[in-house]
Amino acid sequence: MKPKAPDSRKYRRQKLAAVRAAATLFAEKGFHGASTQDIAQRLGLKQGSLYYYFSSKEEALEEVCLYGLQTYLDNMEAIAKSDEPFQAKLFAVVTNHLTSYREKSEALKVFNDERLYLPQARRVRLKERGSRYRQLLEAMFSVGIAAGEVKDSIDAHFAAQSVIGVCNGLGELLIRDEELDVFDLIRKCTELLLHGTQPAR
Amino acid sequence: MKPKAPDSRKYRRQKLAAVRAAATLFAEKGFHGASTQDIAQRLGLKQGSLYYYFSSKEEALEEVCLYGLQTYLDNMEAIAKSDEPFQAKLFAVVTNHLTSYREKSEALKVFNDERLYLPQARRVRLKERGSRYRQLLEAMFSVGIAAGEVKDSIDAHFAAQSVIGVCNGLGELLIRDEELDVFDLIRKCTELLLHGTQPAR
DNA sequence: ATTTTTTTCTATAGCTGAATAGAATCTCGT
DNA sequence: ACGAGATTCTATTCAGCTATAGAAAAAAAT
Numbered sequence: 001m002k003p004k005a006p007d008s009r010k011y012r013r014q015k016l017a018a019v020r021a022a023a024t025l026f027a028e029k030g031f032h033g034a035s036t037q038d039i040a041q042r043l044g045l046k047q048g049s050l051y052y053y054f055s056s057k058e059e060a061l062e063e064v065c066l067y068g069l070q071t072y073l074d075n076m077e078a079i080a081k082s083d084e085p086f087q088a089k090l091f092a093v094v095t096n097h098l099t100s101y102r103e104k105s106e107a108l109k110v111f112n113d114e115r116l117y118l119p120q121a122r123r124v125r126l127k128e129r130g131s132r133y134r135q136l137l138e139a140m141f142s143v144g145i146a147a148g149e150v151k152d153s154i155d156a157h158f159a160a161q162s163v164i165g166v167c168n169g170l171g172e173l174l175i176r177d178e179e180l181d182v183f184d185l186i187r188k189c190t191e192l193l194l195h196g197t198q199p200a201r
Numbered sequence: 202m203k204p205k206a207p208d209s210r211k212y213r214r215q216k217l218a219a220v221r222a223a224a225t226l227f228a229e230k231g232f233h234g235a236s237t238q239d240i241a242q243r244l245g246l247k248q249g250s251l252y253y254y255f256s257s258k259e260e261a262l263e264e265v266c267l268y269g270l271q272t273y274l275d276n277m278e279a280i281a282k283s284d285e286p287f288q289a290k291l292f293a294v295v296t297n298h299l300t301s302y303r304e305k306s307e308a309l310k311v312f313n314d315e316r317l318y319l320p321q322a323r324r325v326r327l328k329e330r331g332s333r334y335r336q337l338l339e340a341m342f343s344v345g346i347a348a349g350e351v352k353d354s355i356d357a358h359f360a361a362q363s364v365i366g367v368c369n370g371l372g373e374l375l376i377r378d379e380e381l382d383v384f385d386l387i388r389k390c391t392e393l394l395l396h397g398t399q400p401a402r
Numbered sequence: 403a404t405t406t407t408t409t410t411c412t413a414t415a416g417c418t419g420a421a422t423a424g425a426a427t428c429t430c431g432t
Numbered sequence: 433a434c435g436a437g438a439t440t441c442t443a444t445t446c447a448g449c450t451a452t453a454g455a456a457a458a459a460a461a462t
Contacts, residue, residue, distance in 0.1 A: 008407095008408070008409095008459095008460090010408085010409080010459090011408080011409085014409085029318070030231060030232070030233055030315075030317075030318060031231070031233075031234075032231060032232075032233030032234045033232070033233045033318055035448080035449060035450085036449075036450065036451090037448090037449075037450095045409095045410070045411090046410070046411055046412080047449090047450090047451095048410085048411070048412080048413090048450095048451080048452080048453095049409080049410050049411065051450090051451065051452080052408090052409065052410075055451095056450080056451080057449095057450070057451090090398075113314055114231075116231075117230075117231060117234060141398075144398075148400065149399075149400075150398050150399070150400070151396075151398055151399065151400050151401075152400075153392075154389075154393075154398055155389055158371070158374075158386065158389050158390075159393070159398060161370050161371060161373065161374050162367050162370060162371065162390065162393055164370050165366045165367045165368070165369055165370015165371060165373075166363050166366045166367050166370065167366070168366055168369070168370060169362050169363060169365050169366015169367065169369060169370070170359070170362055170363065170366060172362065172366075173359075173362050185359065188355075188356055188359050189359075189363065191354075192355075192360070192363055192394075192397065193393075193397060193398055194397045194398060194399050195396070195397040195399055196393065196394060196395045196396040196397035197291075197342075197345075197351050197352055197355055197360060197394055197395055198350075198351070198352065198395050198396055199349065199350075199351070199352050199353075200352075209429095209437095209438070209439095211429090211438080211439080212438080212439085215439085236418080236419060236420085237419075237420065237421085238418090238419075238420095246439095246440070246441090247440070247441055247442080248419085248420085248421095249420095249421080249422080249423095249440085249441070249442075249443090250439080250440050250441065252420090252421065252422080253438090253439065253440070256421095257420080257421080258419095258420065258421090
């Protein structure tokens with residue numbers, strides 16, 4: 001019934017597949033809209049068999065969110081730590097965000113939209129990681145301001161949220177249009193955040 | 202059972218209250234997460250009585266979305282039609298978006314997050330209005346570019362989506378923090394979109 | 403080849419929620 | 433105060449969903 005030491009190759013492979021399947025379904029129908037039946041079906045399993053991999057539907061949601069965040073956050077930590085000039089870091093942040101959207105779009109979308117359906121307890125770990133991201137970004141702006149690389153009229157808190165907003169907005173484009181050139185989008189996005197829309201004065 | 206000519210004062214009042222209640226619950230728990238029981242309870246009604254005002258839960262969702270979009274879209278039409286310079290129009294757009302968030306935050310959030318749970322048929326009308334908004338914004342940028350008020354390196358489609366993204370991102374801030382000064386945020390946001398984050402060269 | 407462990411299936415319990423019908427109550431003009 | 437229409441309630445149906453237990457099958461180990 002319950003896997004005691006489930007570390008076989010097959011187990012890990014199927015577990016990953018299960019997380020991915022859950023991500024797809026949650027992204028498509030939402031947490032409450034997608035049933036364990038739907039997820040199992042996509043894996044070619046029967047509904048009950050899912051519980052060999054997850055002990056509850058909520059656990060599945062949590063794992064999807066963690067999966068979506070993983071590399072995304074790791075990359076952010078690395079970027080924040082580096083000594084590159086502000087412009088380069090901002091470029092890296094946008095790249096990280098938008099390429100994540102292309103690669104793991106479902107899982108990341110699930111984190112963005114469905115995390116609030118997790119029970120308090122499970123949400124804590126995720127919440128920490130989410131705000132960690134915002135804080136790193138905010139700090140990046142503060143440092144940039146101190147170094148004269150960013151206008152001092154900029155409010156770091158506001159700016160961080162704006163960057164996240166733009167990237168999520170553009171993520172919609174990436175999801176909607178598979179053909180879209182990510183790197184072109186990244187370039188335009190960074191340019192906008194750096195120099196705005198006004199012609200040179 | 203079903204209201205034939207339900208145009209009494211009371212009916213309209215209660216119906217509006219019902220739409221609002223649904224908005225609140227959908228915003229809080231999501232479409233599938235909120236039950237008709239929850240909504241009825243918030244209105245001080247019994248579960249079954251809701252169906253005097255809505256013929257289905259999905260109809261309720263649709264009405265909430267329409268309610269959330271209404272003034273928001275009307276304002277956008279007016280802005281797009283005007284002859285003001287680009288900067289003024291952008292300011293108006295941001296103002297419209299962010300103040301809507303404060304005033305009807307729930308309904309607008311529901312439109313943003315839950316509309317995809319509507320069945321194809323119902324989603325059409327909403328989809329039209331949503332893309333109408335994007336198109337108006339996009340056209341605004343195109344006009345700005347033609348008039349030399351916006352850099353010609355800007356891609357209007359991309360720019361429109363970016364504006365929507367920033368505003369939705371900042372909307373999160375407004376929802377999270379009731380105290381936040383909307384107009385300060387509007388100012389900063391417009392400034393960012395116009396001039397970016399870099400110091401003057 | 404037989405035993406052991408892992409993985410999947412069948413079947414079902416138990417709950418919740420959407421929707422409907424018809425009765426009961428309320429409201430208001432007359 | 434009476435009656436017609438509006439509004440709400442009660443009670444119920446029906447479907448779908450999560451989760452569990454235990455049998456079956458598949459894979460691995462001996």
